[in-house]
Amino acid sequence: xxxxxxxxxxxxxxxxxxxxxxxxxxxxxxxxxxxxxxxxxxxxxxxxxxxxxxxxxxxxxxxxxxxxxxxxxxxxxxxxxxxxxxxxxxxxxxxxxxxxxxxxxxxxxxxxxxxxxxxxxxxxxxxxxxxxxxxxxxxxxxxxxxxxxxxxxxxxxxxxxxxxxxxxxxxxxxxxxxxxxxxxxxxxxxxxxxxxxxxxxxxxxxxxxxxxxxxxxxxxxxxxxxxxxxxxxxxxxxxxxxxxxxxxxxxxxxxxxxxxxxxxxxxxxxxxxxxxxxxxxxxxxxxxxxxxxxxxxxxxxxxxxxxxxxxxxxxxxxxxxxxxxxxxxxxxxxxxxxxxxxxxxxxxxxxxxxxxxxxxxxxxxxxxxxxxxxxxxxxxxxxxxxxxxxxxxxxxxxxxxxxxxxxxxxxxxxxxxxxxxxxxxxxxxxxxxxxxxxxxxxxxxxxxxxxxxxxxxxxxxxxxxxx
Amino acid sequence: xxxxxxxxxxxxxxxxxxxxxxxxxxxxxxxxxxxxxxxxxxxxxxxxxxxxxxxxxxxxxxxxxxxxxxxxxxxxxxxxxxxxxxxxxxxxxxxxxxxxxxxxxxxxxxxxxxxxxxxxxxxxxxxxxxxxxxxxxxxxxxxxxxxxxxxxxxxxxxxxxxxxxxxxxxxxxxxxxxxxxxxxxxxxxxxxxxxxxxxxxxxxxxxxxxxxxxxxxxxxxxxxxxxxxxxxxxxxxxxxxxxxxxxxxxxxxxxxxxxxxxxxxxxxxxxxxxxxxxx
Ligand SMILES: Cc1cc2nc3c(=O)[nH]c(=O)nc-3n(C[C@H](O)[C@H](O)[C@H](O)COP(=O)(O)OP(=O)(O)OC[C@H]3O[C@@H](n4cnc5c(N)ncnc54)[C@H](O)[C@@H]3O)c2cc1C
Ligand SMILES: Cc1cc2nc3c(=O)[nH]c(=O)nc-3n(C[C@H](O)[C@H](O)[C@H](O)COP(=O)(O)OP(=O)(O)OC[C@H]3O[C@@H](n4cnc5c(N)ncnc54)[C@H](O)[C@@H]3O)c2cc1C
Ligand code: SF4
Ligand code: SF4
Ligand code: FES
Numbered sequence: 211x212x213x214x215x216x217x218x219x220x221x222x223x224x225x226x227x228x229x230x231x232x233x234x235x236x237x238x239x240x241x242x243x244x245x246x247x248x249x250x251x252x253x254x255x256x257x258x259x260x261x262x263x264x265x266x267x268x269x270x271x272x273x274x275x276x277x278x279x280x281x282x283x284x285x286x287x288x289x290x291x292x293x294x295x296x297x298x299x300x301x302x303x304x305x306x307x308x309x310x311x312x313x314x315x316x317x318x319x320x321x322x323x324x325x326x327x328x329x330x331x332x333x334x335x336x337x338x339x340x341x342x343x344x345x346x347x348x349x350x351x352x353x354x355x356x357x358x359x360x361x362x363x364x365x366x367x368x369x370x371x372x373x374x375x376x377x378x379x380x381x382x383x384x385x386x387x388x389x390x391x392x393x394x395x396x397x398x399x400x401x402x403x404x405x406x407x408x409x410x411x412x413x414x415x416x417x418x419x420x421x422x423x424x425x426x427x428x429x430x431x432x433x434x435x436x437x438x439x440x441x442x443x444x445x446x447x448x449x450x451x452x453x454x455x456x457x458x459x460x461x462x463x464x465x466x467x468x469x470x471x472x473x474x475x476x477x478x479x480x481x482x483x484x485x486x487x488x489x490x491x492x493x494x495x496x497x498x499x500x501x502x503x504x505x506x507x508x509x510x511x512x513x514x515x516x517x518x519x520x521x522x523x524x525x526x527x528x529x530x531x532x533x534x535x536x537x538x539x540x541x542x543x544x545x546x547x548x549x550x551x552x553x554x555x556x557x558x559x560x561x562x563x564x565x566x567x568x569x570x571x572x573x574x575x576x577x578x579x580x581x582x583x584x585x586x587x588x589x590x591x592x593x594x595x596x597x598x599x600x601x602x603x604x605x606x607x608x609x610x611x612x613x614x615x616x617x618x619x620x621x622x623x624x625x626x627x628x629x630x631x632x633x634x635x636x637x638x639x640x641x642x643x644x645x646x647x648x649x650x651x652x653x654x655x656x657x658x659x660x661x662x663x664x665x666x667x668x669x670x671x672x673x674x675x676x677x
Numbered sequence: 678x679x680x681x682x683x684x685x686x687x688x689x690x691x692x693x694x695x696x697x698x699x700x701x702x703x704x705x706x707x708x709x710x711x712x713x714x715x716x717x718x719x720x721x722x723x724x725x726x727x728x729x730x731x732x733x734x735x736x737x738x739x740x741x742x743x744x745x746x747x748x749x750x751x752x753x754x755x756x757x758x759x760x761x762x763x764x765x766x767x768x769x770x771x772x773x774x775x776x777x778x779x780x781x782x783x784x785x786x787x788x789x790x791x792x793x794x795x796x797x798x799x800x801x802x803x804x805x806x807x808x809x810x811x812x813x814x815x816x817x818x819x820x821x822x823x824x825x826x827x828x829x830x831x832x833x834x835x836x837x838x839x840x841x842x843x844x845x846x847x848x849x850x851x852x853x854x855x856x857x858x859x860x861x862x863x864x865x866x867x868x869x870x871x872x873x874x875x876x877x878x879x880x881x882x883x884x885x886x887x888x889x890x891x892x893x894x895x896x897x898x899x900x901x902x903x904x905x906x907x908x909x910x911x912x913x914x915x916x917x918x919x920x921x922x923x924x925x926x927x928x929x930x931x932x933x934x935x936x937x938x939x940x941x942x943x944x945x946x947x948x949x950x951x952x953x954x955x956x
Contacts, residue, residue, distance in 0.1 A: 382763065382893075382895050383763075383893065383895075384714060384721075384760075384761040384763070392897075420761070421761050421762060421763040422700075422763070423763060423764075423766075423895065426704065426764070426765060427700050427701060427704060427763070427764065427765075428700055428704065429704075448895065448896060448897035449896050449897065450897070450898065450899045452899065452902075452909060454909065458909070459902060459903075459904060459909065459928055459932065460931075461931065461932060461934065461935035462935075464898075464899065464900065465898060465899040467897055467898045467899065468892060468898035468899055468900045471892055471893065471897070471898055472892065476720065476721070476892070477718070480718075481946065482718055483718040483719075483720075484716075484718060484719050484720035484745050484746055484749075484943060485720040485721070485892075486720075486936040486939030486940060486943065487939070488935075488936070488939070559931075559934065560928075560931035560932070560934065561935075607895070607896060607897070608896060608914065609895060609896065609914070
């Protein structure tokens with residue numbers, strides 16, 4: 211029997227562009243999920259698992275769905291992933307698990323829809339079942355803390371609380387979740403899904419402290435004095451990069467972090483909130499990653515007449531998830547690929563009014579393996595814009611390294627860890643996620659958190675049995 | 678949630694709040710600021726820590742009411758809570774014994790200047806302070822400043838208190854009279870611009886504390902960026918104090934107006950709501 215890969219039901223583009231907070235993908239029905247699950251051949255050598263950074267037992271959870279045992283499927287996911295409802299939505303599956311699926315590798319057919327199924331099982335459990343609160347070991351009274359509350363820190367916290375530690379999550383912002391809250395928009399990842407997972411952690415006994423900057427509000431030494439024995443640093447890659455070209459500091463030119471934070475964290479698009487946001491008519495977003503897609507689609511939802519991506523390579527090299535690019539196109543985003551900004555122009559009030567660009571062509575592959583974009587001389591042209599979002603990457607957040615002089619960091623400012631145990635140059639400090647990898651992914655951050663939890667547990671147990 | 682324990686008005690538009698924040702009170706240094714939010718729909722705004730009492734676990738904030746967020750803050754009463762408060766942020770002022778310090782504060786900039794003047798004095802410097810405002814009722818913290826200054830000059834635009842003239846007139850008098858080793862200015866951007874031009878003429882190293890527009894205050898958004906010596910810097914993590922002779926004040930003035938339309942509309946909505954409630 212030949213079954214085609216299931217396609218995800220979606221909100222119509224004409225409707226969804228009016229709502230910042232309505233999810234585009236509406237989720238598989240139970241029938242669709244069970245049908246898709248049949249496609250998985252429960253391979254003897256499931257290569258898909260190798261493609262998943264946290265090695266989820268993919269065929270096991272999918273076969274549970276096939277049998278209609280959705281709750282069981284969700285439990286399988288929870289064995290390895292702290293936030294399956296999140297990963298099912300935001301993982302770049304086509305580059306990870308699904309890329310290694312037998313269908314793609316050997317049959318040249320579309321992969322089993324692993325991500326969609328993962329999301330289905332997690333959503334089903336949340337909506338229908340009792341969200342099982344995982345069992346926790348008896349308290350061992352040992353205090354540990356995380357710096358930050360993004361996916362790396364949350365998965366670390368979840369694992370450590372299960373092992374019986376007393377865990378506190380410290381977050382600088384007024385909300386828990388890191389990029390999941392302030393970065394990724396609700397049309398892709400609704401906040402209530404993240405909140406539900408947080409509730410779960412809270413029920414298990416994790417303490418959350420918002421408005422607390424470790425290294426500032428209290429130093430690591432202060433926290434040690436209060437009894438914290440070890441730390442997991444998951445402070446993310448928060449520092450936005452700019453291009454340092456003329457005119458870049460005009461009003462109306464902002465980082466994607468600023469734009470998305472105003473909207474996602476502060477709700478600036480609503481009248482009843484006090485935070486302002488600029489509503490552009492002609493919006494250019496510079497970059498080709500998820501952040502760029504999230505920004506350009508947000509601009510559309512905030513009323514842009516023209517929302518444009520300006521990217522210096524071609525679509526093939528775009529780091530964004532394929533689904534985001536597809537959704538952006540359906541919604542009417544214009545793609546100006548193989549173009550790069552050179553300069554911005556402003557009006558008499560200092561608000562951006564236009565930009566000068568140059569066309570690019572692809573040359574030899576560079577260090578990243580992607581073909582290097584080279585400017586084509588004499589191809590400059592201009593475009594009218596009234597809002598520009600710069601989404602050309604982020605650097606590691608310097609707050610922690612600057613308050614810990616003994617910590618080993620690379621020249622890019624990422625924290626150096628032993629990748630076998632995520633331990634930094636300071637033995638009681640472990641680290642993971644974007645502060646170690648630079649900009650990476652949710653699932654890699656979560657994988658780091660899990661590994662760090664396992665190894666920190668060994669480290670502390672050893673210390674306590676010796677003493 | 679941080680409790681307001683005391684509140685007083687220095688003038689109709691300038692309010693002082695004493696707020697419970699034990700950790701910040703202990704950790705803060707002169708020049709640090711906090712970011713706070715009033716209400717669940719509130720905006721994150723930066724305010725300098727004017728002073729702190731580590732034993733009582735409180736910090737003092739002095740705010741000038743200019744828009745919606747500062748209006749909401751000024752309406753809080755003792756016993757009310759500030760929804761979110763985070764800090765201490767920014768690099769502290771570099772305090773050292775250098776000799777003679779000229780400290781100039783304009784308007785509500787006098788509040789953040791107070792802990793700096795105090796720290797320089799305690800470090801053994803001779804401190805000359807110039808306070809300036811449009812008129813008498815806008816001069817704040819005069820007595821507290823006097824306590825930590827070897828000499829204090831008050832300037833008002835209209836001459837209703839102290840001497841008549843701009844802050845720069847008071848500063849120039851000192852610069853002509855004696856050797857000043859370092860200068861620090863805090864106030865409206867336009868005042869800092871002209872103060873910086875003046876001290877450049879006299880070749881006196883000068884720090885200015887910038888009040889850029891901010892969101893997170895942790896280096897995450899770049900809203901607070903300024904050009905210093907041709908390089909883009911983030912006020913919240915690289916500042917708020919920079920070498921005044923290298924700051925691009927014109928760009929900074931322009932950037933401060935970045936959300937003016939949106940803020941004006943918000944303020945109108947806010948006043949309208951208040952009228953409706955009062956009726
Ligand atoms: C707009 C956008 C879209 C994205 N889309 C995707 C996607 O579709 N799929 C995907 O896999 N990945 C995506 N990513 C990347 C992914 O979100 C990140 O790789 C991931 O969130 C990194 O997690 P983290 O735990 O390392 O840190 P973060 O999520 O960055 O969280 C770090 C947290 O630490 C806090 N912090 C920093 N310093 C301190 C301190 N000293 N004290 C206390 N708290 C501190 C910060 O405030 C922040 O909340 C996206 C990123 C962005 C910005
Ligand atoms: C590091 C730092 C320390 C500060 N310390 C103090 C302080 O101790 N006391 C104090 O009264 N103010 C201080 N400010 C300024 C204060 O943050 C702003 O006045 C406040 O954010 C305005 O909010 P609002 O909603 O009331 O007004 P808005 O409606 O946001 O703005 C009203 C008007 O003020 C202007 N404005 C907006 N943001 C700022 C800003 N950050 N600085 C100057 N003008 C602005 C706008 O252009 C507009 O014209 C500080 C700013 C910074 C960056
Ligand atoms: S976590 Fe991500 S990579 Fe792993 S199976 Fe799920 S969707 Fe695939
Ligand atoms: S490789 Fe594909 S078909 Fe095989 S077990 Fe994994 S998901 Fe199923
Ligand atoms: S306020 Fe966001 S980077 Fe400074």
